[in-house]
Amino acid sequence: MSNLSSVLDQVDAELDSSLERLFALLRMESISTDPIYADACAATAEWLASDLQSIGFEARVAPTKGHPMVVAHHEGPAGAPHVLFYGHYDVQPVDPLELWDRPPFDPQIMDMPDGSKRLIGRGTSDDKGQLMTFVEACRAWKAETASLPIKVSILFEGEEESGSPSLLPFLEANKEELQADFALVCDTNMWDLKTPAIATALRGLVGEEITIHAADRDLHSGYYGSAAANPIHILSKILAGLHDDAGRVTLDGFYDAVSETPDEILKQWDGLGFSAEDFLGEIGLSSPAGENDRSVLEQVWSRPTCEVNGIYGGYSGEGSKTVIPSEASAKISFRLVGDQEPETIRKSFRKFVSDRLPADCTVSFKDHGGSPAVHLDYEMPELQKAANALEEEWNTKTALIAMGGSIPIVGDFKSIFGMNSLLIGFALGDDRIHSPNEKYELSSYHKGTRSWARILDALAVS
């Protein structure tokens, strides 16, 4: 414990220089979904590898067909466990830019009226701020003890926000190098500002994009209106049919592999003091929009969903244009639970769309990736060690929760390496990840770093 205590002091003493490193990382425009930021992604990977080398990691930038990976290793004491830490350095696009209060890649610390501080900028919470809590914990251990309490490998991905196309091939091609005893993944939330959480269930994801094609060119609506098929009308009709009046998804067989959440888990969730009113109220809403026979917590944690994430077709500029466009598109994603197979859901969706195409229209599909849902093992001894370490830092019981989001790598770690994953993160539900004015509480960053310092220590104890 003497070591841990001085390591925690070191984290506190070095907070300012730690933030300087984080801000250097946040300034890099590593948007993975748009090819024009490819150089920025590569530069970000180089920066991370070089920073890890500065702590004593053996680190390299590993090319892929898309954005590169960062892989790093550090030895631990003989007989100590070996963990693989995962984070991602890519970030979401920043549009609509006009809704940001300041430039998204010019991070700053904001003083809040209650005396707390926030880090503001794209990636502060998702996921650069989170991954740096682990890096900085390692740096503090090295500074104080010239070593780490356990053996640590690190994998930083640059395509998490764009469906991770290179991840699976990379894991398979580097199976031996990346094998560890278990994984640590830092891309999730705390229960609330003061309560740490470990996520034990994650929904899967299927991403699709459809484009409805009609006439072979854009048409003048005065000359062709009503006689010529309008692909926006057809797309609207198809999307409107994806949910029934009870909020259920209408795809054939969609709920076949969905199992009910056990009563004991639902009871535990009840005990968390979740308020649907607060959850929706915080984003300006009041009525749950999903399946009308499910609680809000079920809707976002344990039920499968279908959401249209984007739609575009025809004229969207200023004013009006009397055009019938030749095509219209939508981006759609499904969240999966239980044993829903991504490819089965994709197939059912494509059939649903194709079955509803009128004469003269065609559809093209784009596959934006997929991953099944994951349920972690409650009996995993490392889970209890990490939960206790978190409890010591935050002085309150660690919440074991489910997550609505999808972290496909957790499934890959299990299927390729047989590794379980501990999902520990310090983000908050109001961090506006994927939105303008993304933020990360300074307390998440500071106490998150301290939490990892404690977890590294706790995991060393056999």
Added chain:
Amino acid sequence: MSNLSSVLDQVDAELDSSLERLFALLRMESISTDPIYADACAATAEWLASDLQSIGFEARVAPTKGHPMVVAHHEGPAGAPHVLFYGHYDVQPVDPLELWDRPPFDPQIMDMPDGSKRLIGRGTSDDKGQLMTFVEACRAWKAETASLPIKVSILFEGEEESGSPSLLPFLEANKEELQADFALVCDTNMWDLKTPAIATALRGLVGEEITIHAADRDLHSGYYGSAAANPIHILSKILAGLHDDAGRVTLDGFYDAVSETPDEILKQWDGLGFSAEDFLGEIGLSSPAGENDRSVLEQVWSRPTCEVNGIYGGYSGEGSKTVIPSEASAKISFRLVGDQEPETIRKSFRKFVSDRLPADCTVSFKDHGGSPAVHLDYEMPELQKAANALEEEWNTKTALIAMGGSIPIVGDFKSIFGMNSLLIGFALGDDRIHSPNEKYELSSYHKGTRSWARILDALAVS
């Protein structure tokens, strides 16, 4: 007739220099719907006023709250009729730019395999090429006779493609100056490549834009999916409900003021040899999409319609983004016939949308203008004179047709000045106006100019 014959020779002899002037006009990027092109619109108006002055018109650029008007006058022989010619110098936006074979504002003449020639570029057909046929006919008359056969006033508008917001106030404020015996409007089509046409009926137009608002920010679909209202889902459902399975518009009272086309007119249309198969086949379609108990010609000429011209919301960039947007929008237009009142239709539409909003959602509306349908007087003597002049130029009977498009100024000329309008144009249905690769047949331009030279002559005869 001796004068006319030498004027026609003059048109032929000056074709090359006439095209040079047209191309100078076409190079000006006078897109009226987008405020960033305001300077280009102003420059285009200046160019036109100056060109008209060079022929001997008294011409001026008249400012409005939006883009300026061009107003010009030229005296005629004592006792000759006085016409007001209308055209518009603004053009449609050029997106999607990547579908153009060459830059839209770099016009060129293309040699076709059949030996014909085409003018290619934005505005060649709608409406710069058309309005210049009249200007060049006046120029030829002046060159040959130092005068015009009738008194001519000219009004060129710069906001026709964006709903003409300044037109009505301008007409009312300049009523005395613009009053003439009747109007000539050149913004319509020929029946086909070899058959001239005068349009005697035009549909009206109502333009609306709606934005559905839900949460107060963009949301992560993993955290909020299904629980939070998705404005794209709501918008899709509303748009999908605008037509029933028979292709009829479902707005309350939509068909109340729609009268049936008289049998004799339907019979005349039958005689035009219109082929629905060819009409749709030319744009890559084969099945009429509108009211299933109406012919295609009725659908596009004499029936009211509702078309979504654009839709946008959420993420539309490369790849995917798991977002639930805070809002989603659509641009919608209605074509009106008979006595349908634009404001009645607008009100019915807004009620339709508001009635379908779920809890937590709001809607905002933008008014993109409106105009009633217009039916011209078949008994107008000038109609027969112009029809005969066209027949002489094209060696075939002039078709008297209806038009699916809307030209609001025709209604304004009637209501403010009591003037009837002759709608004569040389565009073709396949000119791709409002679309990439807009074109105008060289024969439309050349013989169009000759046609106006003949019409000016014919109208002078009492």
